[in-house]
Amino acid sequence: MNKRKISTPSLLWRVFKRDITVAWRRRSDITSVFFFFMIATSLFPLGLGADTHLLHAIAPSVLWVCALLSCMLSLPRMFATDYMDGTLEQLIISNQPLLLIALMKILAHWVISGLPLVLIAPLIGLQFNLSNNELQMLAFSLLLGTPSLSLIGGIGAALTLGLRGGGVLVALLVLPLYIPVLVFGAGAVNAVSIGMNATGGLSLLGAVLALALIFAPLTASYALKVAVE
Amino acid sequence: MNLFKYASPQTFYPLAGRLIPFFAIGAGLFIIYGLYIGMLVAPTDFQQGDAYRIIYVHVPAAWFSMFLYVVMAVYAILGLSLNAKLSFMMAKSIAPTGAMFTFVALITGAFWGRPTWGAWWVWDARLTSELILLFLYIGYMSLQAGIDDTRRSDRASAILAIVGVINVPIIYFSVKWWNTLHQGSSINTSGSSMAAVMLQAMLIMALGFWLYSAAVILTRVRREIEDRARATAWLNEFKD
DSSP: OOOOOOOHHHHHHHHHHHHHHHHHHTHHHHHHHHHHHHHHHHHHHHHHOSOHHHHHHHHHHHHHHHHHHHHHHTTTHHHHHHHHTTHHHHHHTTTSOHHHHHHHHHHHHIIIIIHHHHHHHHHHHHHTTOOHHHHHHHHHHHHHHHHHHHHHHHHHHHHTTTOTTHHHHHHHHHHHHHHHHHHHHHHHHHHHHTTOOOHHHHHHHHHHHHHHHHHHHHHHHHHHHHHHO | OOGGGGGSHHHHHHHHHHHHHHHHHHHHHHHHHHHHIIIIISOOBTTTBGGGGGHHHHHHHHHHHHHHHHHHHHHHHHHHHHOOHHHHHHHHHHHHHHHHHHHHHHHHHHHHHHHHHSOSOOOOHHHHHHHHHHHHHHHHHHHHHHOOSHHHHHHHHHHHHHHHHHHHHHHHHHHHHHHHHHSOOOOOOOSTTOOHHHHHHHHHHHHHHHHHHHHHHHHHHHHHHHHHSTTSSGGGGGOO
C-alpha cells in the first residue's frame, strides 16, 4: 500500500486532472451539453421566423439564456460520480482543505462545460447576424460570466447530491440565483448593440465572479459535508 | 431567568399552544379593523378612484414577503450555528407563509395594475424582483421537500436560505439595472404624500398580518414538532 503523504497543491492538481481525464474519456458527456446549446439556440429562429432584425435584437439574450441552461444541465455531474463511488467521502476525511477541493472540481466543471460554450458562442452569434464588436463582447462576457455559473451551480449541485429528481430540483435552486449573471452578461452585449458603453455590465459581471469565487466554494464544501454525513 | 428555556421543542410546544389563540384573535381583530378603515373610512384617491384601496392588502403583503424571508434566513443561521433543531423547524414553517404573502402581493399588484396602468403585469424592477423572491421561496420549499432525511433537509435548505438572502440585494439591483437599460422607469411610487389615515390603515393591516403570521407559523411548528417527536414519550403528556 502506498502510504506516501500527498501535499495539498499536488492533491488539488490531481483532483483537477482526474476530473478532466474522466470527462475526456466520456466525451459524449461534454459533447451532449455542447450540442444542446447549438440545438436550443437554433430553436428560436424556428419559433420566431427568419426576420433578421428581430433575430439580431434577441440574439444576445438567446445565447446567454441557452448558456445558462446548458451550464445547469451539466451540474448534476459535478459531484455525482464521486458521491456514488465513495471518492467524495475519502476526500472529506482526507484532512485536506475541502474548500479548495470543491474549487478544483468547480474549475474542472467550467473547463469541461463552460469553456466550450465560450468558444462556440461567436460561431452561433454569426447565425444571428451579430457584428464583430458584438461577437467579441459576447465571447468576453461569457468568458467572464460562465465561471460564476459553475461556482453558483456548485452550491446547487452539492445541495441536491444524490436526491431523486435532482436534475429538476437543481434548476429550481440555481436558476433564480443565475439571474444577476444573465442580466449583466446579456446587458453588456445589448449595450454594445445600441452603441453604449459596456464597461458597467462587465465590471458588475467581474464583481459577481469575485464574490462567487470567495463564497461559493466555501458554501459548496459545507453543503458537501451535509450531504455526506 | 433562562433565556434559552423555550429553545427546546419540549418547552416550546406547550408555550406555542397557549400563545396561538391570542395571535389568532388579534390577527382577526386587526385585519377587520384595518380593512374597515381602508375600505370605508379612508378617502377615495382623486386620481385612482377606489381602485387604489387594494394597497391596504398589497403593501403589507409585500412587506411581509420580504421580511419573512429575512426572518427565515436568520433562523437558518441560528440553526446552523447553534445546532438548534427548533430553529430549523421555525425556518421550515415560515417558508409557506412567506411564499403565500409573495403570491398575494403579486396577485393584488396585478389587480391594481389593470385599472391603473392598463396592464396586468409590467416588467418593472419591483414586480420582477418580487417574482424572483417567489422563485427563491419555491426553491427552498422544493429542496426541503426533496430530501427525506430531516437532518440533511434542515441543513441543506438552511444553506440555501442563507445563499438566497445574500443574493436578494444583488438580484434587486441587477433587475433595477436591467430595467433602466431596457425601458424607462414606468412607475414612481411616492409614499410620503400619503394621507395620515391611509398610513394608519396600512400599519394596522401590517400588524394584523404579523399576528396572522405568528399564529400560522406557530401552528405549523407545533405540527412539525409532533411529527418529529412521535416516537418520544414527552409528547403524550400534552395529548389528552
